[in-house]
Amino acid sequence: MKSTSQDQSLSDSRELDRSYDPLTGSIVEDGELSTVCYRPEGLDRLVQQTKFSKKELQVLYRGFKNECPSGVVNEETFKSIYSQFFPQGDSSMYAHFLFEAFDTQNNGSVNFEDFVISLSIILRGSITDKLNWAFNLYDINKDGCITREEMTEIMHSIYDMMGKYTYPHMKDSAPKEHVDSFFQKMDKNNDGVVTMDEFLETCQKDGNIMQSMHMFDNVI
Structure with a gap:
């Protein structure tokens, strides 16, 4: 003892x-x-x-x-x-x-x-938790919505990170095309911003996005 x-x-x-x-x-x-x-x-x-x-x-x-x-x-x-x-x-x-x-x-x-x-x-959160975290990442000024300017900055930062020597080579217009596609898909009421509700609703209906959300499940 x-x-x-x-x-x-x-x-x-x-x-x-x-x-x-x-x-x-x-x-x-x-x-x-x-x-x-x-x-x-x-x-x-x-x-x-x-x-x-x-x-x-x-x-x-x-x-x-x-x-x-x-x-x-x-x-x-x-x-x-x-x-x-x-x-x-x-x-x-x-x-x-x-x-x-x-x-x-x-x-x-x-x-x-x-x-x-x-x-x-x-890595381990629910789909909603992961999507909330991703939305917060894209919402640069943390005002509760994603603007075209914010998404453009994010896209340019991703393409800069991937480098200019990727294969196949990416066009200079690729970031803008990604942003246009993002808003066409996400901005349901066409007001020029994507809200959390719009983001969650669209992502949860997109099979590719949902599959990617599970990509890192149980890593480590």
């Missing part, structure tokens, strides 16, 4: 002084501790908030800490990490929009909770 009590006391003290990392189950060295400016609140809470298991969260957290030892990511770091996946193009603008979607607290940084909650929606 005494040994169990001592172990619990040691665990509690480690969490209190933040030298113990409950997500990885490891002790943080003093030198590393001094560089950490943010730590997640706890594994059990994140299990409740997401659709990830404890084991999956631990794996994700180790990867997150490896890329972001301080515990938070600013936009420039996010862009730098994201650019590694698209070396043939310029992903900076799309990464900017993506960062703003992950930065749910609008404080210019993304911590592990921000990251993993959004990731849970993208």
